[in-house]
Amino acid sequence: MFSSGMLFVLAGPSGAGKTTLAHHLVGKKDETVFSVSTTTRASRGEEIHGKDYFFVNDDEFSSRVENSYFLEWAHVHGNRYGTEGAWVREQMAQGRSVILDIDVQGAVQIKEAMPSAVLIFVLPASRDALRNRLEHRNTDSDKTVEKRMKAAAGEVSFMGVFDYFVCNDVLEEAKSEVENIFLAESMRLRNIGWPVQALDYHKGYTDGLSFWKGKTVVVSSGPTREMIDDVRFVSNRSSGLMGVSMAEAFLAAGARVVLVSGPAFNMEPPGPVRLVKARSAGDMLKALREEVVHADLLVMAAAVSDFTPAFPASGKLKREEGEVSLTLAPTSDITRSLEASCPVLSFALEYGDGAVERARLKMKRKGAFAIFLNMGDTPNVGMETACNSGIVLFASSNKRIEIPFGSKKFVAFGIAASLGREMERSDHE
Ligand code: ADP
Ligand code: 5GP
Numbered sequence: 001m002f003s004s005g006m007l008f009v010l011a012g013p014s015g016a017g018k019t020t021l022a023h024h025l026v027g028k029k030d031e032t033v034f035s036v037s038t039t040t041r042a043s044r045g046e047e048i049h050g051k052d053y054f055f056v057n058d059d060e061f062s063s064r065v066e067n068s069y070f071l072e073w074a075h076v077h078g079n080r081y082g083t084e085g086a087w088v089r090e091q092m093a094q095g096r097s098v099i100l101d102i103d104v105q106g107a108v109q110i111k112e113a114m115p116s117a118v119l120i121f122v123l124p125a126s127r128d129a130l131r132n133r134l135e136h137r138n139t140d141s142d143k144t145v146e147k148r149m150k151a152a153a154g155e156v157s158f159m160g161v162f163d164y165f166v167c168n169d170v171l172e173e174a175k176s177e178v179e180n181i182f183l184a185e186s187m188r189l190r191n192i193g194w195p196v197q198a199l200d201y202h203k204g205y206t207d208g209l210s211f212w213k214g215k216t217v218v219v220s221s222g223p224t225r226e227m228i229d230d231v232r233f234v235s236n237r238s239s240g241l242m243g244v245s246m247a248e249a250f251l252a253a254g255a256r257v258v259l260v261s262g263p264a265f266n267m268e269p270p271g272p273v274r275l276v277k278a279r280s281a282g283d284m285l286k287a288l289r290e291e292v293v294h295a296d297l298l299v300m301a302a303a304v305s306d307f308t309p310a311f312p313a314s315g316k317l318k319r320e321e322g323e324v325s326l327t328l329a330p331t332s333d334i335t336r337s338l339e340a341s342c343p344v345l346s347f348a349l350e351y352g353d354g355a356v357e358r359a360r361l362k363m364k365r366k367g368a369f370a371i372f373l374n375m376g377d378t379p380n381v382g383m384e385t386a387c388n389s390g391i392v393l394f395a396s397s398n399k400r401i402e403i404p405f406g407s408k409k410f411v412a413f414g415i416a417a418s419l420g421r422e423m424e425r426s427d428h429e
Contacts, residue, residue, distance in 0.1 A: 004191045004251060004270040005031070005092030007114055008182065009100045011107040012122035013152035014077070015134035017168035021122060022101040024175045029182060032097045035088060038064065041079035044139060072102065072109035077147060081106070092272040093256070097186070104158040111161055114275065115268040118185050120178065121162040125169040127152070190270050193252030194413050206413055208421030213254035218295040219247045220288060220302035220334070222264025224281045228326065229313040237383040238303035240264020242347075245412035246299050247273045253416060258295075260287045262302055281305050281331035285338070292340045297419070299345045300368075303383070304334050335366040343369035345419060349383070351376040356393065356400070363395055370394050370422065372403075372415055381405075392418045396426065 008025070010018040026034045038054040040061050049055050056064075061080050065073060071089075073082030083100055091098050100110070110117045124130045130152060134145045159165065164181050168174040185191065199206060221243020225233040240261055247259045247269040260276045261267040262284060269275060276291065278284040281304045292298050307328035317324055335344055346368040348359040355375060363371040374382050374390045381388050389405035392415055399422075403414040 003095055003193065004272055005095050006097040006185055006191060007088065007092065007100070007110065007117040007271045008032075008097060008185075009102060009107045009110055009117055009119045010122055010178075011100075011102055011104045011119065011155075011162070013130060013155045014148040015130050015137065016122040016124060017133070017171070017174065018101040018122050020171070021166070021168065021174060021178050022099045025099055025178055025182060028175075028179060029097070031095060032099055032182075033091050035083055035098050035100045037081050037083055037102065038070075039079055039081045041081070071113060072106040074103055074105035074109070076103045076105070077144075077151065083110075089272065089274070097182075104155045104161075108158060108161050114271055116190065116271050118164070118181065119162040120164045120166055120181060121159045122166050122168050122174070123156070123159075125167055129169070189409070190248060190268075193248065194409075206417045208417040208419070208424060209249070209253040209413070211253075211420030211423050212250050212297075212416065215250075215255045215296040216258070216294050217247075217250040217255045217297045217299060218258045218260065218288065218291045219243050219250070219299040220260045220284060220304075221247070222262035222267060223303050224262040224284055224305045225279050226281065226305045226308035226331070227279075227312045228309050229315060229317045231316050234305060234307065234309060234326075234328070235263075236303050236305065238262075238264065239384055240266040241386070241408050242388065242412065243299075243301035244269050245408040246301050246416065248409060249412040249416040250297075250299075252413070253420070255296075258291050260284060260291060260302070262304075281308060281334065285332065285334050288334060288338055292338055292342060295340070295342045297343055297345065298335075298338070298340050300335050300366075301347055302334075305331055307331060333366070335368065339367075343423075345369070345415070346371045347374070348372070349374045349376045356391065359391075359393055363393060368395065370419055378405075387411075394422055396422075 010022050012018055022034060026032045038056055040058050043055050069084060070082035071085035088098050107119050111119060131149055134148055166174050166177050222240035223236045223238040225235050227233050244266050247257045251257045251270055251273055257273045259269050259273050260278055262278055276287050278287045284304060308331050310327040310329040346363055346366045348362050348371055350358050350373060359371050359373040371393050372390050376382055386407060388408045388411040390403050392401040401418045403411050
């Protein structure tokens with residue numbers, strides 16, 4: 001099964017040792033590649049275009065910014081530097097991990113765009129050691145070294161955004177620390193799908209998953225926030241875990257996956273999943289409308305709010321001004337409004353007798369080809385839980401597939417596989 005490429009960001013002040021550590025990692029680990037940045041800085045003579053940097057002029061850089069060419073870019077020490085987005089995503093989609101050696105502003109942008117990226121802050125043991133290294137590198141004038149030393153304080157103030165800190169004192173130790181971080185991250189379950197060793201215990205469970213190889217799957221996830229004023233909102237208990245788990249399952253199957261997520265507790269899909277953030281039900285409809293055009297399947301795991309404040313206030317309502325009444329207007333039904341040309345998987349949370357019949361009616365109302373039914377009265381199932389179980393129902397037949405109790409990730413693999421089996425079957429008819 002597919003193993004997902006990771007995005008590793010080494011950042012810190014100039015002279016900290018990012019380049020040294022980044023190249024060490026690329027040399028040491030298979031399936032890793034170094035991202036060559038684009039810059040408006042002039043070549044330092046011995047530097048090679050395409051190997052050290054892609055050197056471009058100001059106009060060319062600006063036009064690339066306008067065309068959303070960069071995953072991140074920043075002004076650093078008077079020049080502009082950026083990382084090409086399409087190349088990074090392509091490498092990761094092919095299972096290769098990408099190593100970036102960039103400044104802290106770029107690292108912060110990466111965390112926003114790809115929350116599962118691994119951010120490592122590198123710093124020598126002291127300010128003096130940093131100055132020493134800059135001076136001994138022999139690449140910068142005294143004036144430039146001074147400029148970079150001044151900038152270092154500002155850069156250190158961003159460290160709190162990072163996941164790891166590596167003190168680059170003794171180089172060999174720093175190298176092995178970076179390797180260890182890489183090793184641990186590459187063993188994270190979100191990056192390795194469902195291990196084959198575990199499948200041995202559930203033979204046949206993931207049969208059908210391969211149907212999704214090369215397909216495009218759009219997954220909506222999490223709750224939405226409907227604003228009362230600029231600070232308060234109406235929302236629900238959805239954690240986003242089921243949506244992220246569905247994204248992981250389809251990614252592991254080899255699909256291109258887009259996750260359109262409301263502001264969820266969990267919105268860190270594996271790196272190759274393209275994350276589109278939406279806030280309100282209206283935003284989500286707009287984002288999905290753009291994405292479903294290219295989709296082979298839409299998975300509506302989001303718990304979209306059915307209501308939104310009819311008269312949102314701007315600023316912050318003040319308690320001193322007394323009682324406030326809230327009028328809620330219904331939002332539009334996203335699945336129905338979309339009229340997606342691809343098949344849709346809906347989700348239903350039902351309680352008590354007649355749940356299956358009600359779920360079937362919902363599937364029909366939504367025009368979905370399948371629905372995953374959660375029994376709300378089963379303990380530890382549904383919203384705000386780590387686990388799940390349920391039944392997949394199909395519009396075209398009376399077939400029902402029971403998905404046994406397990407982690408949401410396990411359940412997501414079972415759902416994706418049963419949809420794949422159904423698709424394969426209908427393709428053969
Ligand atoms: P950065 O990419 O962060 O600007 P470099 O990797 O170019 O930093 O390292 C700056 C200089 O310090 C280089 O000359 C490098 O060889 C040297 N260097 C890196 N790590 C160490 C270390 N642990 N001890 C001594 N010198 C180091
Ligand atoms: P230098 O000019 O010494 O090669 O690099 C100067 C600084 O620019 C370094 O801190 C380096 O990490 C940063 N940098 C290099 N490439 C990129 C990039 O693509 N994006 C960002 N944000 N910074 C970069």
